[in-house]
Amino acid sequence: MIKTPVCDLVGIEYPIFQGGMAWISDGTLAAAVSNGGGLGIISAMNADAEYLRGEINKARELTGGKKPFGVNIMLASPFADEVAQVAADEKVPVITTGAGNPSKYIEMWLKSGAKVMPLVASVAMAKLLSRTGVSAIIAEGGESGGHVGELTTMVLIPQVCDVTDLPVIAAGGIADGRGVAAAFMLGAQGVQLGTRFLAAEECSVHRNYKDKILKATDISTTTTGKRLGHPVRSLKTPFIRAYAKAEYDSSISNEELEAMGAGSLRLAAVEGDAEKGTFLAGQIAGMVNKEQSAAEMIKEIFTEAEVILRGANQWVK
Amino acid sequence: MIKTPVCDLVGIEYPIFQGGMAWISDGTLAAAVSNGGGLGIISAMNADAEYLRGEINKARELTGGKKPFGVNIMLASPFADEVAQVAADEKVPVITTGAGNPSKYIEMWLKSGAKVMPLVASVAMAKLLSRTGVSAIIAEGGESGGHVGELTTMVLIPQVCDVTDLPVIAAGGIADGRGVAAAFMLGAQGVQLGTRFLAAEECSVHRNYKDKILKATDISTTTTGKRLGHPVRSLKTPFIRAYAKAEYDSSISNEELEAMGAGSLRLAAVEGDAEKGTFLAGQIAGMVNKEQSAAEMIKEIFTEAEVILRGANQWVK
Numbered sequence: 001m002i003k004t005p006v007c008d009l010v011g012i013e014y015p016i017f018q019g020g021m022a023w024i025s026d027g028t029l030a031a032a033v034s035n036g037g038g039l040g041i042i043s044a045m046n047a048d049a050e051y052l053r054g055e056i057n058k059a060r061e062l063t064g065g066k067k068p069f070g071v072n073i074m075l076a077s078p079f080a081d082e083v084a085q086v087a088a089d090e091k092v093p094v095i096t097t098g099a100g101n102p103s104k105y106i107e108m109w110l111k112s113g114a115k116v117m118p119l120v121a122s123v124a125m126a127k128l129l130s131r132t133g134v135s136a137i138i139a140e141g142g143e144s145g146g147h148v149g150e151l152t153t154m155v156l157i158p159q160v161c162d163v164t165d166l167p168v169i170a171a172g173g174i175a176d177g178r179g180v181a182a183a184f185m186l187g188a189q190g191v192q193l194g195t196r197f198l199a200a201e202e203c204s205v206h207r208n209y210k211d212k213i214l215k216a217t218d219i220s221t222t223t224t225g226k227r228l229g230h231p232v233r234s235l236k237t238p239f240i241r242a243y244a245k246a247e248y249d250s251s252i253s254n255e256e257l258e259a260m261g262a263g264s265l266r267l268a269a270v271e272g273d274a275e276k277g278t279f280l281a282g283q284i285a286g287m288v289n290k291e292q293s294a295a296e297m298i299k300e301i302f303t304e305a306e307v308i309l310r311g312a313n314q315w316v317k
Numbered sequence: 318m319i320k321t322p323v324c325d326l327v328g329i330e331y332p333i334f335q336g337g338m339a340w341i342s343d344g345t346l347a348a349a350v351s352n353g354g355g356l357g358i359i360s361a362m363n364a365d366a367e368y369l370r371g372e373i374n375k376a377r378e379l380t381g382g383k384k385p386f387g388v389n390i391m392l393a394s395p396f397a398d399e400v401a402q403v404a405a406d407e408k409v410p411v412i413t414t415g416a417g418n419p420s421k422y423i424e425m426w427l428k429s430g431a432k433v434m435p436l437v438a439s440v441a442m443a444k445l446l447s448r449t450g451v452s453a454i455i456a457e458g459g460e461s462g463g464h465v466g467e468l469t470t471m472v473l474i475p476q477v478c479d480v481t482d483l484p485v486i487a488a489g490g491i492a493d494g495r496g497v498a499a500a501f502m503l504g505a506q507g508v509q510l511g512t513r514f515l516a517a518e519e520c521s522v523h524r525n526y527k528d529k530i531l532k533a534t535d536i537s538t539t540t541t542g543k544r545l546g547h548p549v550r551s552l553k554t555p556f557i558r559a560y561a562k563a564e565y566d567s568s569i570s571n572e573e574l575e576a577m578g579a580g581s582l583r584l585a586a587v588e589g590d591a592e593k594g595t596f597l598a599g600q601i602a603g604m605v606n607k608e609q610s611a612a613e614m615i616k617e618i619f620t621e622a623e624v625i626l627r628g629a630n631q632w633v634k
Contacts, residue, residue, distance in 0.1 A: 004632045015632075123535040123603070143469040151535055152460040152469040154490035154499065155600040159535050173471035178503050182471065184632065185498035185625055218440040218468055218476050227565055248544055250567040283472040286440070308502055312629030315321045315332075315501065 002180075002302050002309070006167050006190035009135060010094055010115060011068045013037030014302050016180075017138070017169060018294070019194030020072025020096060021146065021280065022046065023269035024205045027058030029294070032202035034059070034067035036295030041070035041096060044083040052083045056090050068093040070117075075100030088112035096138060099147055101125070106132050117169065121149025123159045130164040137164055138192055141172030145195055145282035148172075148223060148233050154186070161187030175284040177304025184309065195282035196301075200294040208272030209279055216285035225261070228254055235279040239264070319497075319619050319626070323484050323507035326452060327411055327432060328385045330354030331619050333497075334455070334486060335611070336511030337389025337413060338463065338597065339363065340586035341522045344375030346611070349519035351376070351384035353612030358387035358413060361400040369400045373407050385410040387434075392417030405429035413455060416464055418442070423449050434486065438466025440476045447481040454481055455509055458489030462512055462599035465489075465540060465550050471503065478504030492601040494621025501626065512599035513618075517611040525589030526596055533602035542578070545571055552596040556581070 006015040016038040018025065022045035030040030042055045052071065059069045071092045073084055076099040084105045087095050095109050098119045109116050115135040120126045126137050139160040141153025149156075153172040161168050170188035174180060175196045183191050198205055198213045212235055223231045224240055227247045234240055243260055246252045261278065268277025292300070323332040333355040335342065339362035347357030359372045369388065376386045388409045390401055393416040401422045404412050412426050415436045426433050432452040437443045443454050456477040458470025466473075470489040478485050487505035491497060492513045500508050515522055515530045529552055540548045541557055544564045551557055560577055563569045578595065585594030609617070 001634045002632050003634050141469065141471065143472050150539070151600055152458065152471065152490055154458065154470045154496065155460050155535070155603075158493065158495045159603055173469055176475065178475045179471060181502035181629070182499040185502050185629065186495050189632070218472070222467070248565060248567060250565060283468055286472075286476055306633055309629045309633050312498070312502065312626045315319050315506075316623055316626050317318045317320050 002306055004167070004189040006136065006169060009167065010039055012039050014298050015190035016298055016301070017041060017070065017096070017190065017192040018197045019144075019171060019192050020044075020070075020074075020098065021194050021198070022074065023265055024198065024203065025072070026204060027055035028062065029197065029200060029203050030055075030069050031059045031062030031067075032200060032294040033197065033298070034063050034069045036293070036298045038294070038298050039068060039070055039094060041072050041094070043072050043074070044077065044079075044087070045074055046077045046079065047083070048079045049082040049086045052086045053090065056086070056092060070094035070096055072096045072098060073102065073105070074098050075102055084108070087114065101129070103129075103132055106134065119171070120160065121151060121156070123156075123163055126160040127163040130166055134166065136167040136169055136190070138169045138171055139188075140192070141170075142233075143283040144172035145221070145233050145280045145285075148231050153183070157183060157186035157188050173282065173284050175287045177301050177306070177308055179284070180301060180305040181308040181312070195285050196288050196297060197294060198281070199288050199291050200297060201291055202294055205269050206272030208274060209268055210291065212279055213281055213285050213288055214291065216281065216288070218283070218286035220285055221281050221283050228257060232278070233280065233282065235281050235285070237274065237277070237279065239276055240278065319623055321484070321506040323453065323486065326484065327356055329356050331615050332507035333615055333618070334358060334387065334413070334507065334509040335514045336461075336488060336509050337361075337387075337391075337415065338511050338515070339391065340582055341515065341520065342389070343521060344372035345379065346514065346517060346520050347372075347386050348376045348379030348384075349517060349611040350514065350615070351380050351386045353610070353615045355611070355615050356385060356387055356411060358389050358411070360389050360391070361394065361396075361404070362391055363394045363396065364400070365396045366399040366403045369403045370407065373403070373409060387411035387413055389413045389415060390419065390422070391415050392419055401425070404431065418446070420446075420449055423451065436488070437477065438468060438473070440473075440480055443477040444480040447483055451483065453484040453486055453507070455486045455488055456505075457509070458487075459550075460600040461489035462538070462550050462597045462602075465548050470500070474500060474503035474505050490599065490601050492604045494618050494623070494625055496601070497618060497622040498625040498629070512602050513605050513614060514611060515598070516605050516608050517614060518608055519611055522586050523589030525591060526585055527608065529596055530598055530602050530605055531608065533598065533605070535600070535603035537602055538598050538600050545574060549595070549597065550599065552598050552602070554591065554594070554596065556593055557595065
């Protein structure tokens with residue numbers, strides 16, 4: 001068994017979180033991960049209070065109310081205030097945040113009894129947020145899917161560990177036991193995986209999306225959106241190639257560019273629209289090759305990590 | 318002590334290579350690294366046979382002819398054919414390659430007795446080159462400095478290890494013992510560092526360049542050149558910011574863009590020109606904070622890696 005302080009902090013069996021993915025990480029997936037011994041996380045995405053309350057109830061029902069789970073608050077959401085309130089009212093055990101600085105909600109969340117864990121992509125944010133009463137820092141490298149920072153996991157994790165005494169959870173580019181073991185060597189005490197859980201049997205993402213992940217190779221993803229200041233990693237598709245080309249065409253305005261991408265995440269996740277969808281995925285998609293239950297995935301990953309960590313001194317003479 | 322099959326393969330004490338950096342990795346730096354127990358590598362860059370022969374002689378002299386060293390052949394060089402021949406004629410112990418497919422030189426190099434180790438940035442190239450008689454694969458993640466691929470070290474290394482039985486040397490994003498330990502967990506049996514050696518006392522790069530590396534933080538680098546198809550990672554400077562802006566300006570032609578960057582590497586490395594120079598650096602520059610001899614660096618890195626690897630099972634119960 002692998003046990004780190006993150007297990008005790010959250011009350012989970014394995015130090016693994018499932019990332020909050022918009023249109024994908026619903027109560028069903030979160031419950032499957034939590035039932036499998038990890039921490040399932042519901043994405044509040046751009047949805048309203050009613051949606052989030054429904055998914056929280058679903059997760060509670062599917063875990064028999066016996067397992068911790070989390071909610072990810074996307075701070076750029078137009079409904080950020082109301083979903084932040086729901087997370088507190090519902091006494092969600094763990095609240096993670098993305099796309100911004102969650103400082104204004106932290107006091108409310110701590111009062112509700114939640115453990116708060118902001119996601120950061122730079123050393124400065126890690127340093128700043130470490131002092132706000134949060135319980136851990138999720139540091140995400142730019143090889144991850146969805147909105148990405150510039151620093152890679154290999155570079156980010158040790159530098160974040162150097163500026164905080166809180167447990168660090170590594171995200172980005174991890175899909176198997178080797179990634180977990182590497183993250184631990186860099187100083188992390190837990191991992192967060194998104195792309196691998198896209199292939200979970202309990203993941204309700206459209207079949208086309210899942211198949212694209214299963215077929216992806218190492219070079220299947222790219223980032224777009226740098227021109228508008230919010231780069232996003234997704235699978236290369238004809239639509240994404242066209243978008244990337246448009247980014248370098250200064251006769252196309254930023255507004256037109258923005259409009260091109262609008263609604264494309266839903267089209268991918270819900271409709272499986274190969275033409276107009278944006279299929280968010282991490283670079284590690286090339287290593288995600290089989291559909292399994294979330295519980296099997298977790299067990300497999302940590303069985304492998306344990307073997308590797310036990311043999312880590314094989315080259316030390 | 319840390320000993321891997323890479324040590325025996327090359328005849329070095331520590332499984333660490335110093336990356337071949339144009340205008341920087343000369344015979345003096347290579348000799349310092351080799352004398353420190355690693356493998357120093359001379360960059361043949363865009364220079365001619367005479368330059369390379371001179372640096373090889375210098376490295377031999379400074380190591381008393383007793384230490385192995387390498388030469389990096391940049392395959393896109395206009396002098397590639399002649400420097401490839403020099404490496405063979407001079408019976409250089411290790412030949413690494415970058416920026417292309419070295420297949421046409423491999424037979425000649427193997428006949429000269431060299432161990433050949435191509436640098437790859439994708440799984441397909443690793444698979445292809447593994448079958449050409451080479452001795453090892455250097456897999457470099459896009460967090461490295463200079464010409465970069467898209468895949469990060471965390472994602473690339475395990476996937477390369479999955480398609481080759483040769484030893485894999487991890488490059489990109491490594492500057493200390495944590496990075497070495499992480500690379501081993503991903504399956505690598507050696508590491509290659511560039512940015513950290515920029516701060517070696519024996520590195521003859523311009524003082525301004527060295528100071529910029531020592532002062533760099535986690536967010537000091539960026540990539541440019543994607544529009545022209547050969548992205549390069551360097552420190553953010555006013556020149557680089559202007560270049561990045563020009564990339565999105567389609568009234569500026571590709572030829573004009575190309576001209577903007579011409580000669581800027583030499584200006585940085587040799588002249589220390591803060592205005593017009595391009596200061597290549599890896600993302601890990603933020604972790605390079607002190608000037609030391611190459612030998613001290615190597616010793617420090619592996620002392621740290623040994624402690625970490627010995628304690629790797631701390632979370633395994």
